[in-house]
Amino acid sequence: MLAPLHGASSAEVRTLQITDVDAAAQTVRLGKRPHPVPLDPASWTVLERCLDHRAKWPTTNPHVMVTKGTKAERSPASTAYVSHVLDDC
Template identity: 60%
Template sequence: MLALLHAASSSEVSHLRVDDFDPINRTIHLGKRPHPVLLDPDSWSVLPCCRAHRESHRTDNPHVIVTKITKFGRAAASTAYVSHILDPCGVPAPDAAVHPPGRAGEHLNTLDPRLVAVTFGMDPEGVMIYLTDHVDPGRLPEPNAP
């Protein structure tokens, strides 16, 4: 959900800690983003499942995603683990460092990149690099326009 709706990279998701959540404002701190990210209701509704999974492992690991290997320590789940967690469902987890997924990519081509940056809790410079990857055909001039 975080990758598809909030352009979170696998690394940001794997390093997400329980104390990165603000239940009052329904925001999270993702990676090195300068602003908290406001979560939509669907993303927020996944958190109880994550919390139940952590509790089933009886761990003191501070990270949201805990595996059989990381439950005994304090290390984050590997980025590779997180990037392949949805493979059985046939949904590849996109890496925001390579390509902005979902809503972030759509918004970049239709809205002011500064607004997208604020919405996703990113620096404006961070989203600008994605604009070179795709140009919305509706924004291009007609081939023979004066």
């Protein structure tokens, strides 16, 4: 949702961290953009679902997108993971 609706790059999505999310304002900080990006209701719902799913994993990884391979680390999801996560769509 961040890519097609908000022009987020793969790197911006991969490196999005929990601290980049402002729930009260429903915005995210993407990459080096100078201002927070306000999210539309659909994008916010998707982000909330992602955060809910992430909260069920025992991890200290600061990134929003955590995979089986990164949950024990602090690194973002791989470029390959992000490029293939939507293959079924």
